[in-house]
Amino acid sequence: QVQLVESGGGLVQAGGSLTLSCAASGRTFSRYAMGWFRQAPGKEREFVAAISWSGGSTDYADSVKGRFTISRDNAKNTVYLQMNSLKPEDTAVYYCAADLPGWPIRRKDYEYDYWGQGTQVTVSS
Numbered sequence: 532q533v534q535l536v537e538s539g540g541g542l543v544q545a546g547g548s549l550t551l552s553c554a555a556s557g558r559t560f561s562r563y564a565m566g567w568f569r570q571a572p573g574k575e576r577e578f579v580a581a582i583s584w585s586g587g588s589t590d591y592a593d594s595v596k597g598r599f600t601i602s603r604d605n606a607k608n609t610v611y612l613q614m615n616s617l618k619p620e621d622t623a624v625y626y627c628a629a630d631l632p633g634w635p636i637r638r639k640d641y642e643y644d645y646w647g648q649g650t651q652v653t654v655s656s
Contacts, residue, residue, distance in 0.1 A: 533557045533559075533560065533629045533644075534555065534556040534645070535553055535628070535646060536554045537552065537626065537627050537647040537650040538552050538650060539552050539650060540650030541653070542654075542655065543617055543654055544654070546617065547617050547654070548614060548617065549614045549652060551612040551614065551652070552609055552610075553565070553610045553611070553612075553627030554607075554609050555609070556608070559632065560608040560629075561584060562632035563584060563629040563630055564581060564582065564629075564630040564634055564635065564636045565581065565582050565601075565603060565629055566578065566630065566638075567579040567580045567612045567627055568626045568627075568628060568640055568643075569626070571620075571623040578639070579592055579599065580595065580599055580600075581636040581637065582603055583636050584605075586602065586603050586605075589601055595621075598614065598615050600615075610627060614652070617652075618654060619654045619656045620654075621652060622652060622653050622654050623651075623652060624649040624651050625650050625651075626647055626649045627646075628640070628643035628645060628646050629646075630642060630643050630644060
């Protein structure tokens with residue numbers, strides 16, 4: 532069992548930056564691929580970024596590629612999402628998620644087994 536708690540959301544002006552953190556409980560955190568997803572009002576939840584258990588592989592949605600960076604610190608049981616050059620369309624609730632051990636990084640939300648409660652990111656124009 533893994534419990535995930537996101538933090539770091541807030542209100543920022545367009546062009547600004549935020550770093551989200553996702554703290555995980557459990558001794559097996561380092562075995563899980565991790566993902567970030569987001570859901571804007573009235574829209575479906577969408578993939579943002581994912582990172583392999585070792586941190587050696589990453590994947591990004593086209594909409595955030597070059598602006599967002601996912602990373603992890605297995606010693607701290609934490610995954611991060613550095614968000615730069617934020618746009619109003621990045622406004623959403625951001626969720627981190629953990630996949631079962633053994634899977635490569637994936638993009639479908641239904642493939643992830645554990646979810647945090649979400650943190651709100653609002654980008655003003």
